[in-house]
Amino acid sequence: MTRDHDDERTLDDRALDALRESDDLVPTSEAEVERAEASLPAELELPKGLQSYRRREPATGNVRSHRREPRHLGAYAIAAALGALAAGAALSWLRPAGPTPVTSAGGELVKSSPSAHLPAVPLVLHSRCERECCAGSACKSAGETLRSCPSGIRCASCTSDNVAGGPYRLRIGTVIVSEAGQKLLPLTAPLELCVVASANDTICVPALSEPGGDSWRLLKTVSPLQDLLTGLTVELRKRGESSALASWKHPVSPTADIMCKGLAIQLSDGTETLGRLSAFVEPTHFVELSRAAAVPDLLQVLRRFDVNGVAPRVYETSAAGAARFALVLGPLDKPDAEALRWQVLDHGLDANISHGLDFVGNPRPVQ
Amino acid sequence: MLSFAVLVPAPAIDRLSDAELLERVSQRATSATLARAAEAEFYARHARYLYGVLLQRVRRPLALSGREVEDLVQETFFRAFARAATFSAGDAWDEDSERRRSRARLGRIAQRLLADWLADVREVSASPYLDTLAEEEPAPPSSRSPKLRLMREALDTLNERERDVLRVAALYFRPGEQHQRLPNDVAAELGRRWQTTNENIRAIRSRATKKLKEYLETRLTALTEDA
Numbered sequence: 001m002t003r004d005h006d007d008e009r010t011l012d013d014r015a016l017d018a019l020r021e022s023d024d025l026v027p028t029s030e031a032e033v034e035r036a037e038a039s040l041p042a043e044l045e046l047p048k049g050l051q052s053y054r055r056r057e058p059a060t061g062n063v064r065s066h067r068r069e070p071r072h073l074g075a076y077a078i079a080a081a082l083g084a085l086a087a088g089a090a091l092s093w094l095r096p097a098g099p100t101p102v103t104s105a106g107g108e109l110v111k112s113s114p115s116a117h118l119p120a121v122p123l124v125l126h127s128r129c130e131r132e133c134c135a136g137s138a139c140k141s142a143g144e145t146l147r148s149c150p151s152g153i154r155c156a157s158c159t160s161d162n163v164a165g166g167p168y169r170l171r172i173g174t175v176i177v178s179e180a181g182q183k184l185l186p187l188t189a190p191l192e193l194c195v196v197a198s199a200n201d202t203i204c205v206p207a208l209s210e211p212g213g214d215s216w217r218l219l220k221t222v223s224p225l226q227d228l229l230t231g232l233t234v235e236l237r238k239r240g241e242s243s244a245l246a247s248w249k250h251p252v253s254p255t256a257d258i259m260c261k262g263l264a265i266q267l268s269d270g271t272e273t274l275g276r277l278s279a280f281v282e283p284t285h286f287v288e289l290s291r292a293a294a295v296p297d298l299l300q301v302l303r304r305f306d307v308n309g310v311a312p313r314v315y316e317t318s319a320a321g322a323a324r325f326a327l328v329l330g331p332l333d334k335p336d337a338e339a340l341r342w343q344v345l346d347h348g349l350d351a352n353i354s355h356g357l358d359f360v361g362n363p364r365p366v367q
Numbered sequence: 368m369l370s371f372a373v374l375v376p377a378p379a380i381d382r383l384s385d386a387e388l389l390e391r392v393s394q395r396a397t398s399a400t401l402a403r404a405a406e407a408e409f410y411a412r413h414a415r416y417l418y419g420v421l422l423q424r425v426r427r428p429l430a431l432s433g434r435e436v437e438d439l440v441q442e443t444f445f446r447a448f449a450r451a452a453t454f455s456a457g458d459a460w461d462e463d464s465e466r467r468r469s470r471a472r473l474g475r476i477a478q479r480l481l482a483d484w485l486a487d488v489r490e491v492s493a494s495p496y497l498d499t500l501a502e503e504e505p506a507p508p509s510s511r512s513p514k515l516r517l518m519r520e521a522l523d524t525l526n527e528r529e530r531d532v533l534r535v536a537a538l539y540f541r542p543g544e545q546h547q548r549l550p551n552d553v554a555a556e557l558g559r560r561w562q563t564t565n566e567n568i569r570a571i572r573s574r575a576t577k578k579l580k581e582y583l584e585t586r587l588t589a590l591t592e593d594a
Contacts, residue, residue, distance in 0.1 A: 015579055016537050018518035024534050026424055026481070028474040030467040037467075040419040049437050050418055053410035053444055194562060202562050220559070240564050319434070319484065358434070 054350065121347045125309030125340055134158040134256035149260035151280040156259040166225030168254055169284040170195060171218045173277045174209040175236065175267065181274035185245060189238050195219060196233035207236055222284055222355045228252040236267050236275060246274040254281050285337035286330035288352045291323045298327040302366060313363035331356065380408045385469040386454060393452035406448055417443060417473050425481055428535050434484060443477040482538040521582035528561050529575035536572055
């Protein structure tokens with residue numbers, strides 16, 4: 001081993017210690033805990049969801065969570081257990097199973113075996129569309145031009161709710177390069193569309209359509225309403241560079257018109273329009289009823305509900321283990337999501353509202 | 368001969384030590400009610416602390432995984448209770464020491480979970496550091512060490528992006544290994560956050576380490592010359 005390598009290792013060791021000492025990391029020794037205790041604000045309150053421990057059974061039947069156990073459990077034992085559990089999972093379709101551990105949002109729904117004696121919990125979305133609406137296929141009072149929406153939205157309220165509304169997610173298309181853009185843009189270089197979605201969050205995706213790539217991309221971030229109202233910024237950049245080749249900045253108010261038709265974005269270098277693209281502003285509140293390692297577990301949870309007015313869906317997520325699949329209602333706007341969540345809570349069960357940022361791919365409709 | 372049964376009331380749950388609570392939790396198979404009460408008491412003692420430190424220190428890296436601090440708090444307690452039987456009070460001799468020991472353990476579990484959530488399972492489980500994280504007490508560094516003090520100064524010279532990258536990289540640190548590797552998924556997430564590529568994230572990390580090294584070398588040379 002060379003001296004340089006030794007030096008580097010010592011440096012890494014020391015950097016880790018310094019990060020610990022600087023209280024940059026989670027305290028993992030008693031000395032660090034002591035310092036952390038002293039630095040906690042006295043007025044810190046637990047959020048509602050953490051006021052008490054939401055108990056769930058240890059995941060004895062959970063294939064994916066076993067994969068996450070440390071290696072000292074024995075790699076071979078885990079492999080054998082995985083095989084047995086996979087077979088068990090297949091059998092569980094065929095016969096009534098014992099309580100199956102399900103996690104996360106539906107903390108109280110952990111025992112997912114349905115009981116024939118329990119009445120289904122009614123969940124009814126009394127959409128704002130029933131009270132007032134201006135756009136969408138489900139909106140009877142929508143004008144001719146706002147009845148059929150390119151965004152696919154079924155119901156958009158007439159006014160954006162500047163207090164309770166948002167955040168929203170953006171779905172953006174690829175850039176259509178203008179004639180001027182063909183001449184002025186370095187089209188042989190990889191180009192990115194960067195969206196300044198909130199005050200401290202910029203997301204970049206490939207700008208031009210790629211063979212086999214999605215032409216519509218749902219950005220993995222949310223934009224608070226205030227940031228949209230202040231001005232949404234979209235920039236065309238060379239990958240890895242921070243300077244913009246062309247840009248567009250405009251305040252965006254999620255009115256019925258915008259929610260229905262989307263945004264027509266023209267990227268300009270200040271003189272010429274170099275490219276155009278469309279973008280949609282979408283509601284992004286999901287009522288998460290439960291998460292689980294396997295879809296059948298979620299379908300069992302769903303049997304405890306009688307859902308009307310909104311289609312339940314199962315999304316695969318980027319999380320592993322017991323949080324891999326999510327049973328959700330949505331996407332909805334915030335007031336509708338809140339109202340549905342309270343219906344669940346009123347029955348002594350639990351549900352979370354998420355923005356679905358870890359959802360992957362298209363959902364599986366389940367009703 | 369008469370015999371008297373002396374009835375000693377069981378101590379109230381809030382009088383039990385953390386070790387005793389976790390022992391009860393580990394006996395859930397024989398007494399689910401007692402185990403539930405013990406879980407609730409242990410949670411009540413430490414939830415606010417854990418939520419507070421996680422909120423202060425890991426909210427940003429946690430956001431890369433698309434989860435909330437609340438999720439991490441819940442899952443940390445769940446793991447702690449699932450492995451309650453492995454808890455050792457060690458040589459904690461007073462209430463404060465025991466409380467801190469429990470919290471350090473919760474911290475190790477949370478740190479491990481965070482790393483787990485941020486990266487691909489295979490890559491993370493390959494890390495011996497993480498395999499031992501939940502069980503081992505790391506040796507506390509001595510803050511009086513002049514080299515450590517210099518290193519803290521050196522960290523302060525880094526910009527927020529470099530420090531952020533090092534902070535996340537620290538989750539994957541493998542003691543004794545020549546080449547510390549940042550999992551691809553994590554580098555990609557950091558890249559998205561800082562609007563750059565995976566390769567550049569690795570370059571940022573390398574540059575930050577070089578900066579630290581240069582700062583240390585300069586100052587240590589000065590210290591030696593002064594001495």
